[in-house]
Amino acid sequence: MNRRNSVIISLGGIPIRIQSDNKLLVDLAQYGFRGFLLPTGRPVITVSVLIDDTRDMNAYSYGKPHHTSVVSDSGKFFAKGSTYSGMFDILSLEGEVRQSVAIAPLYLFLRFILSVYLPFKGGFVLHSNSILKGGKCFLFSGKPQSGKSTVARLSSNYEILSDDFSIVRKMGGFFRAFGSPFWGHVEARGENIKNALGCASIAGIYFLSKDTNVYAEKLGRKESVFKIIENMAILSKDREANARLLSLADEFACAVNCGILHFKLDNSFWRCIDNA
Amino acid sequence: MLNMYVSQNKEIAYRVIEDEAIILTPEDGMLHNLNPVATVIFEFANGTRQVKDIIEKICEEFDIEERVAHRDCLNFIEDLVHKKMLVLSGKPAKLSK
Numbered sequence: 001m002n003r004r005n006s007v008i009i010s011l012g013g014i015p016i017r018i019q020s021d022n023k024l025l026v027d028l029a030q031y032g033f034r035g036f037l038l039p040t041g042r043p044v045i046t047v048s049v050l051i052d053d054t055r056d057m058n059a060y061s062y063g064k065p066h067h068t069s070v071v072s073d074s075g076k077f078f079a080k081g082s083t084y085s086g087m088f089d090i091l092s093l094e095g096e097v098r099q100s101v102a103i104a105p106l107y108l109f110l111r112f113i114l115s116v117y118l119p120f121k122g123g124f125v126l127h128s129n130s131i132l133k134g135g136k137c138f139l140f141s142g143k144p145q146s147g148k149s150t151v152a153r154l155s156s157n158y159e160i161l162s163d164d165f166s167i168v169r170k171m172g173g174f175f176r177a178f179g180s181p182f183w184g185h186v187e188a189r190g191e192n193i194k195n196a197l198g199c200a201s202i203a204g205i206y207f208l209s210k211d212t213n214v215y216a217e218k219l220g221r222k223e224s225v226f227k228i229i230e231n232m233a234i235l236s237k238d239r240e241a242n243a244r245l246l247s248l249a250d251e252f253a254c255a256v257n258c259g260i261l262h263f264k265l266d267n268s269f270w271r272c273i274d275n276a
Numbered sequence: 277m278l279n280m281y282v283s284q285n286k287e288i289a290y291r292v293i294e295d296e297a298i299i300l301t302p303e304d305g306m307l308h309n310l311n312p313v314a315t316v317i318f319e320f321a322n323g324t325r326q327v328k329d330i331i332e333k334i335c336e337e338f339d340i341e342e343r344v345a346h347r348d349c350l351n352f353i354e355d356l357v358h359k360k361m362l363v364l365s366g367k368p369a370k371l372s373k
Binding site for chain 2: 221222225226229230235236237238239240242243245246247250
């Protein structure tokens with residue numbers, strides 16, 4: 001593998017080297033992850049990208065759910081989606097992916113790596129956007145079509161760290177949300193997301209429910225854990241990873257405000273959040 | 277069945293919150309919530325205890341008639357075995373040190 005063709009990025013505070021014999025792929029990665037480049041620094045994870053031109057790029061469409069199957073065996077996690085197949089070794093911290101020369105499959109593969117690795121580092125990847133308002137970070141979570149991108153669009157006055165998938169980690173005793181390149185509708189339509197290399201402490205998480213009324217409904221601890229796990233990006237079949245996820249979800253549910261946000265198509269929901 | 281040994285499925289992860297177990301079954305990625313009685317049954321199933329031991333434990337913990345505990349425990353255990361959360365065996369499991 002030609003290491004001169006490589007770029008180092010930081011996702012969730014984890015330095016990752018992306019390398020490939022294909023220079024165009026690395027150039028695409030440099031552009032696609034432009035908010036997350038780490039000019040200096042030692043990578044923790046190394047991802048080698050092998051080009052497979054038989055992969056059907058038309059299988060990938062904006063806004064459609066991407067199903068990834070994940071199996072694990074002796075510390076190796078294998079993932080297969082419609083546009084890529086790959087492996088991540090959680091012991092050596094090396095990954096390898098087969099895909100076409102495109103950025104979208106690489107986004108999906110890195111999301112898979114973070115989903116299996118972060119639980120061992122006190123974190124997880126969640127179907128949610130993350131929005132900074134008044135120095136506090138709020139997560140709005142839900143499956144596709146729940147309204148995450150709508151909420152992000154209605155919050156254009158505030159800083160959006162991510163609009164589709166959020167990277168969450170417990171650091172220094174607090175749960176923090178990191179800027180994320182895992183874009184959804186907002187980025188895809190060319191609207192501006194401020195992808196931040198930094199992170200912000202999370203004040204609350206709200207699970208979205210489209211409604212004709214606007215109100216926030218507080219969730220108990222157990223219900224919150226259910227909702228958090230249900231909205232994890234990827235669940236593997238690895239018992240240890242899942243045990244860590246359950247533990248983290250419970251800690252998270254105890255640490256931040258958790259609720260269901262009933263909202264309509266305007267930004268009046270922010271009054272509920274402010275009063276919570 | 278009373279003399280069968282009961283153990284947890286080693287593939288599943290769980291956490292007890294407010295006396296109720298939340299279980300994540302890996303095959304389907306589904307979450308399951310056990311009520312307090314089922315949680316005691318689940319946690320007591322360490323592979324070295326038989327079904328009859330669990331029934332006795334339930335009687336002690338919840339102060340209920342043995343007849344009722346017998347019926348409910350068998351129903352719970354069969355249900356959890358069907359959902360692959362518990363495993364029945366004719367031999368005791370070896371406890372790890």
